[in-house]
Amino acid sequence: MRAVVMAGGEGTRLRPMTTSMPKPLLPVVNRPIMEHVLRLLRRHELTETVVTVHFLGSMVRAYFGDGEDLDMDLTYATEEKPLGTAGSVKNAAAALSDDTFVVISGDALTDIDLTSLVEHHRRTGALATVCLTRVPDPLEFGITILREDGRVERFLEKPTWGQVFSDTVNTGIYVMEPEILDSVGEAENVDWSSDVFPRLLAKGAPLYGYVADGYWEDVGTHRSYLKANYDALDGQLDIDIDGFEVSAGVWVGEGADLDPEATLKGPAFVGAYAKIEGGAEIRDHTVVGDNVVVRSGAFLHRAVVHDNAYVGGHTNLRGCVVGKNTDVMRGARIEDGAVVGDDCVIEEEAVLHPEIKVYPSKTIEAGAVVHQSVIWESQGRQALFGARGLSGIVNVEITPELVVRLASAYATTLRKGSTVLTARDTSRSARALKRAAIAAFTSSALNVCDLEVAPNPVARLETARSNVGGGLLIRTTPNRPDSVDLIFLDERGADLSPMAQRKVERVLGRQEFRRAFPGEIGDLTFPSRIAESYVRDLLRSVDTSHVAEARLKVVVDAGRGTASQLLPNLLGRLDIEAFLVNAGLDDRSPTETAEQRTAAVANLAELVSSSRAAFGVRFDPLGERISLVDETGAVISDERALLVFVDLVAAESGRGRNVALPVTTTRVAEQVAAFHGVQIRWTTTSPDALATASATQGLLLAGDGRGGFIVPEFSNAVDGFAAFVRLVGVIARTGLRMSEINARIPRAHVVQLAVPTPWASKGAVMRAAVEAADGRELDTTDGVRVVEPDGSWGLVLPDPTEAVTRVWAESTSTEQATTLAHRWADLVTRAGR
DSSP states (O other), X not given: OEEXXXXXXXXXXXXXXXXXXXXXXXXXXXXXXXXXXXXXXXXXXXXXXXXXXOTTHHHHHHHHTTSGGGTOEEEEEEOSSOOHHHHHHHHTGGGSTTSOEEEEETTEEEOOOHHHHHHHHHHHTOSEEEEEEEOSOGGGSOEEEEOTTSBEEEEESSOOGGGOOOOEXXXXXXXXXXXXXXXXXXXXXXXXXXXXXXXXXXXXXXXXXEEOOSOEEEOOSHHHHHHHHHHHHTTOSOOOOSSEEEETTEEEOTTOEEOTTSEEOSSEEEOTTOEEOTTOEEOTTEEEOTTOEEOTTOEEESOEEOTTOEEOTTOXXXXXXXXXXXXXXXXXXXXXXXXEOTTOEEOTTOEEOTTOEEOTTOEEOTTOEEOSOBSSSOOOOSSOOBTTBEEEEBTTTBOHHHHHHHHHHHHHTXXXXXXXXXXXOSOHHHHHHHHHHHHHHHHTTOEEEEEEEOOHXXXXXXHHHTTOSEEEEEEEOTTOTTEEEEEEEOTTSSBOOHHHHHHHHHHHHHTOOOOOOGGGOOOEEOOOSHHHHHHHHHHHHSOOTTHHHHTOEEEEEOTTXXXXXXXXXXXXXXXSEXXXXXXXXXXXXXXXXXXXXXXXHHXXXXXXXXXXXXXXXXXXXXXXXEEEEOTTSOEEOHHHHHHHHHHHHHHHHOSSOEEXXXXXSOTHHHHHHHHTTOEEEEEOSSTTHHHHHHTSTTEEEEEOSSSBEEOTTTOSSOOHHHHHHXXXXXXXXXXXXXXXXXXXXXXOOEEEEEEEOOGXXXXXXXXXXXXXXTTSEEEOSSSEEEEOTTSOEEEEEEOSSSSEEEEEEEOSSHHHHHHHHHHHHHHHHHHTO
């Protein structure tokens, strides 16, 4: 039996370590990852091995040669272009056509029992067997779902937290029969789990999974690289360490010179011919490569130092990586998470802050304090995007410097010469930060169309219809006057999809921003009369027939925000008697607290009641969301307003249409829609989900239950103005009163809880939720929703930005819903321990 080792990846997330070295050659405890893999294959008698290479493949061939040093027979299959995991194996088909073979990644550290895997494959008679393992955080891996008999039911690549209903992930290790290669085209760029396996599953091919118990770590990030070294030193996996254990957990290579006055505390490794001077301290989980010199007074803790480096006296290295041939001079400090590439010089008393990346062949001057990475440009951070885009305290978490880097990363994902649209709310913070973003955009060869102060719906619509590449909205965070949200848009005016967000994060993490040549600097323009054209298009798109005849009286609260720019023009052309209040702009109060909003809506209710208006509506300061008051002066909650709106539009528009709602919405909405012959299209809770659903045919309305509505005939964005016009039109034509509609809709009893959950436990929580379904109806549209026999349901959904799992429950009474919610919350708590 032969094996295939895939060693062609670029390892971009591991830069700068992989800038000049292929990922399989990165050392873990001073041996390349791929050497550990080959030794594992040899241990299981898989000595005939084909290595697929692409990026810096000559270095892999030069290091391992024909495998003689490892008592193996190595041959190589070179990819002229990237072919994906399946395409690369197909490229080696000439050596694999006569027998079962094993496929394994050359850059994942593992000691999984391959013999047991092969035996399982043969027992099942599978065409392919996928080796699986359990991980605490499955977001970056492909999830594989198995049936009870072990056959593969489904693959899900790079899931969101709402799609994580298992912590069993694909290791990229497979056992395959040669005929599977007939399913892969010549020179076709395809992957096994995302392309080939789903096609085979659809044809009923026998694909099986095998859950392995051994160690497995996908060395794909700087943190996972350090973790792999630490785990190896701790003995968590079975690998060969190239040295002698001179004391408990302290391994030393041949010819190393350790001064008796040096301090070594295990677990630690010192490579061959390294020199550790007296007074130096090597603390636990430190790896010192071959020929490294560590001078007196140096302190290394949880640091990984590659071959031929020099570590000067009184230096301090903590939780960092130092590349080969790099000199760290006297008194320098390299902090936790920092990575220094090969052939660098860190001069005396320089300080590298945590998470800094220094690319190869750079010099950090003496005494420099480096706050951002030294690459082609600057720095980034993980898990940037949340439900409100990127949020943080002004000039603490969100600084002008950070905005420049974020805007540069976003610009790098767009084509040179593209145009982006920018807009902001009335706050001075948003004004200052938007100017920083505009400088970054134009310096990245993008043109900028700046709307200055504009309601968010106006900016989103202008983005969608202006043939621009995207946009950036900057607003004060709702209920948090000291914070701002940065909302990056795609060409549709919708929030960036999770895939596009990850693309921005990757550019930011690698610090590889595009810069324009002087002749490519972008232009800045300020379009005029945008609000007027918005109102004109809105009234053309949304049905306002019979509004004039209805002679409606409506009280409108502009919320002292950007909605004030638009409402006078809109109300003047809508043929209603409108009483407009709070129409001024206030740059000192660009948002409102929950208490201020409650008080404002209560005041609106009094105005509606005293003026005998048909209803009242209050806009949020951004013009996106609305609050409703019925003709009696009763405030309609946001959740209830959604049901009222669905009932009104469904009653008017007839059968065969759809309404899009997130899965967290009460199922009373199904009753309301079904009464009028309308279907509910359930969506995920991700920011772009409703916008995506609204682009499909046959949709009447979309709503999020928080005062946000999308009117598809006008735009695919949450838009308070469009919702208001639609509401005015449907009430004018139907003659229905809001209080009557509200009274005829059944009461909903939904309870929501937030359960603290460590990030590392979220995968286990979702697996526990799936297992707890125990034959009951299961819905995995977003999270895990389990339906009880009586129609009650519970939903378990990990929060994408906080260490929390959200639990929803609905039943026939609030008491029963609370009981059900706590039952699921208890399960989450137990599984998260």
